[in-house]
Amino acid sequence: MALKSDFDTYRLTDEHAMIRDAVRSLAEDKIAPRAAEIDRTAQFPYDVLEALTRAGFHATHIPEEYGGVGADSLATAIVIEEVARVCASSSLIPAVNKLGTMPVILSGSEELKKQVLPEVASGEAMFSYALSEREAGSDAAAMRTRALFDGDHWVLNGTKCWISNAGVSSHYTVMAVTDPSKGSRGISAFVVHKDDPGFSVGHHERKLGIKGSPTCEIYLENCTIPVNRIVGEPGTGFKTALTTLDHTRLTIGAQALGIAQGAIDASIAYMKTRQQFGKPIGDFQGLQFMLADMVMQTEAARQLIYAAAAKAERAEPGLTWYSAAAKAFASDVAMRVTTDAVQIFGGAGYTEDFPVERMMRDAKITQIYEGTNQINRMVIARQLLK
Numbered sequence: 001m002a003l004k005s006d007f008d009t010y011r012l013t014d015e016h017a018m019i020r021d022a023v024r025s026l027a028e029d030k031i032a033p034r035a036a037e038i039d040r041t042a043q044f045p046y047d048v049l050e051a052l053t054r055a056g057f058h059a060t061h062i063p064e065e066y067g068g069v070g071a072d073s074l075a076t077a078i079v080i081e082e083v084a085r086v087c088a089s090s091s092l093i094p095a096v097n098k099l100g101t102m103p104v105i106l107s108g109s110e111e112l113k114k115q116v117l118p119e120v121a122s123g124e125a126m127f128s129y130a131l132s133e134r135e136a137g138s139d140a141a142a143m144r145t146r147a148l149f150d151g152d153h154w155v156l157n158g159t160k161c162w163i164s165n166a167g168v169s170s171h172y173t174v175m176a177v178t179d180p181s182k183g184s185r186g187i188s189a190f191v192v193h194k195d196d197p198g199f200s201v202g203h204h205e206r207k208l209g210i211k212g213s214p215t216c217e218i219y220l221e222n223c224t225i226p227v228n229r230i231v232g233e234p235g236t237g238f239k240t241a242l243t244t245l246d247h248t249r250l251t252i253g254a255q256a257l258g259i260a261q262g263a264i265d266a267s268i269a270y271m272k273t274r275q276q277f278g279k280p281i282g283d284f285q286g287l288q289f290m291l292a293d294m295v296m297q298t299e300a301a302r303q304l305i306y307a308a309a310a311k312a313e314r315a316e317p318g319l320t321w322y323s324a325a326a327k328a329f330a331s332d333v334a335m336r337v338t339t340d341a342v343q344i345f346g347g348a349g350y351t352e353d354f355p356v357e358r359m360m361r362d363a364k365i366t367q368i369y370e371g372t373n374q375i376n377r378m379v380i381a382r383q384l385l386k
């Protein structure tokens, strides 16, 4: 047996490196100059959506057979990372499209896939994911939204909350109870369209960060949808929802990673130019140690996320804990790194004149959504102790 490693497995392929270069150039050219304004105005950036769509980066994960580019999990993570490096709000375009469509990709009928995925691939449609409710956040299985079969249609009633890109998306994967006697095995998943009768969107939540991505409640009031919009069999919706999160928690890790990298890049530039005591502040060892810690932690997060993406691609059984670990680790890192970046900038870092205060606010959500980091730690421990 040859004791030689295949070192190519430990670096990005040329294709992945090319994708990174292409997204970075688009992000710096078209998105970075808009990031502060998107944050200040809290408006969804339709121009960014258009630029991402034109370049094919708005929903890279859609398979080729449904009109997409069929990028693998790693390539999609890199796209989200690079967009988040300049604008976390904009990175939710590819991230939420993936979150919303994964239930259909994983469990939907061929008919449903053909019906909805090509529109997302072409950029005509965006897709959100509706699991949480006011009283069913971490305890997602406690949801109250009901779906009843009336003989011809599914009729949904209930309110879903914290829906990212609500109002902008045309499609929503909605989890609802179809059999209350069966607990989480009585939950089913459905695709709801914005024009379905009985569907409406609430007001925009006023948030700390990711302000360019609307977060709203959605209301289902006798919302009536065709029978073929159920995703998979009745009763499989909770499993589909959690398997989806196995694939997408790592993408939130990628978003956190991008935010951290953006804060590091801004810090390095500032440390080289800002003068105090007659020299650049980068000459001071106290700040050098801070920077070294920021980079060490961020690079460790990067390795964990890329490995999680490779596991997702290979459909490995340990993906549940690994993806949760990638998300929890990277988001904790992003929070520490962006807080340290504000510290390095001093008073200037606390103002809107520099991007690091926005990055610090944007980083916070990555510790909360797609499972709080406490839930993610529980997911990790449960799977390992099982």
Ligand code: COS
Pocket (backbone or CB within 6 Å): 131, 132, 137, 138, 139, 140, 141, 162, 184, 185, 238, 239, 240, 242, 243, 245, 246, 320, 369, 370, 371, 372, 375, 379
């Ligand atoms: N993939 C597939 N199935 C899974 C799964 C996974 N990763 N994790 C659990 N399941 C299955 C279990 O096997 C169980 O199935 P059976 O009843 O057939 O045995 C079922 O799902 C219920 O699992 P469990 O009993 O563990 O569910 P709980 O209600 O205790 O809680 C947690 C599960 C807390 C992990 C889940 O509710 C969760 O992740 N909450 C956070 C939700 C979240 O991330 N919200 C953010 C939404 S996006 S912003």
